[in-house]
Amino acid sequence: MLAAIGLGFLIRSLISFFAGHDQRTFDMPLVRAWNFGGIRILPTDLVIAGIALACLLVVFVLLYQTSFGRQLRAVADSADLARASGIRAKGLMLALWLLVGAVSAIGGVLLGMKAIVMPEMGWEFLIPAFAAMVLGGIGSPVGAVLGALLLCIAQELSVPLLGPSYKLVLSFAVLALVLLLRPAGILGRIQLVR
Amino acid sequence: MTWIDIANLLINGVIEGLVVALPALSMTLVMGVNRFPHAATGDFLTLGAYAAVGCQLLLGTPLWLAALLSAAVTAVVSAGSYQLIFRKLAGRPMV
Numbered sequence: 001m002l003a004a005i006g007l008g009f010l011i012r013s014l015i016s017f018f019a020g021h022d023q024r025t026f027d028m029p030l031v032r033a034w035n036f037g038g039i040r041i042l043p044t045d046l047v048i049a050g051i052a053l054a055c056l057l058v059v060f061v062l063l064y065q066t067s068f069g070r071q072l073r074a075v076a077d078s079a080d081l082a083r084a085s086g087i088r089a090k091g092l093m094l095a096l097w098l099l100v101g102a103v104s105a106i107g108g109v110l111l112g113m114k115a116i117v118m119p120e121m122g123w124e125f126l127i128p129a130f131a132a133m134v135l136g137g138i139g140s141p142v143g144a145v146l147g148a149l150l151l152c153i154a155q156e157l158s159v160p161l162l163g164p165s166y167k168l169v170l171s172f173a174v175l176a177l178v179l180l181l182r183p184a185g186i187l188g189r190i191q192l193v194r
Numbered sequence: 195m196t197w198i199d200i201a202n203l204l205i206n207g208v209i210e211g212l213v214v215a216l217p218a219l220s221m222t223l224v225m226g227v228n229r230f231p232h233a234a235t236g237d238f239l240t241l242g243a244y245a246a247v248g249c250q251l252l253l254g255t256p257l258w259l260a261a262l263l264s265a266a267v268t269a270v271v272s273a274g275s276y277q278l279i280f281r282k283l284a285g286r287p288m289v
Contacts, residue, residue: 001230003279008234011271015244024247026257038198045209052212059219076226093281094273096227100220101272104235105242105265107216112243113257114213121243122236125214129235132218133225144222145215152211156203 008123016119023116026109048110055106056145059099063141072096076139127168128152131175137185146186228280242268 033040063069071092074082083089111121128151136147151174155167162169178185217235224232245264249255255263 001233001280001283003283004230004233007275007279008237011234011237011241015240019244019248026247027250028257039201039205041205045206049209049212052216056212056215056219072223072227093227093276096223097273097276098269100224100232100235101238101269102265103216103220104238104272105245105268106261107213107220108239108242108268109246109261109264110213110216111239112246114210117240117243117247119240119244122238122240124236125217125239126233126236128214129217129221130231132214133221133231136218136222139222139226141219141222141226144218148215148218149208149211152214153204153207156207156210157200159203160199 012119012123019119021119023118025116026113028113044113048113051106052110055103059103060141062099068092068095124168127175128155128171131171131178134175135178135185137187140185140187143185143187228284234275238268238272241271 028044031043033042063072071082071087074085074087075089075092079089108122111125115121129148132148132151133144134147135151136143136145151171154174155170158170159167217239220238221232221235224230224235242264245267246257246260249260249263250257253260
């Protein structure tokens, strides 16, 4: 919604008003990459991947095993039927938005650990996140994770062909291709039903 | 283009894919339940990172505690934005 875009501008302006436009980094110890005969892995990157995986697992357990997740999926399927079967929307929505904020914050911290922290950082990753959502099928959480993995692997694999400055272009291209060829994405359906 | 370079690129892609999966998952949750694309997700990312930097600079906490505090702060901002902005616009069309 346009209101969300406006909220984004507001948050970004407030941040650059309070913290300035300089780039900042996190205080982390300096480590060397492990070198397995040419394959370089940074231990920080492994920690980042592990934390992201743990966070994803927590959210999936929350969605599929608890009653909170069941109520959430019911509201996602059909809001009227959910209300008819007695699910109270108010506390559920509040809990959902708290969860969304927490997950986004952990994602932001991980991104800041990988690179620098500047006010435009989130805006740059909005389009890949949106393209991942469309690629995986709108409304399917497993699809979103799969789409994100596929999109970023494709982005990295296109670097020798297009050069490192055109990585972001690939997510636009993937978005356009998916919307042209198969608008439902990989795991989604045309309507917003899981 | 040796296999080693391709393996390096694959590993980097998987790691970055796991990190991008977090905002993609949160956008999907909001899309499924509230039926609109949440375009401020990127700015929640920025807010979380800046809150963690602020916690580390001002309070001097270790990184994991700063991350948890920033998650709490961003969750409150997100719930507040739902309560103040998005609930009033609930019945409107998607844009």
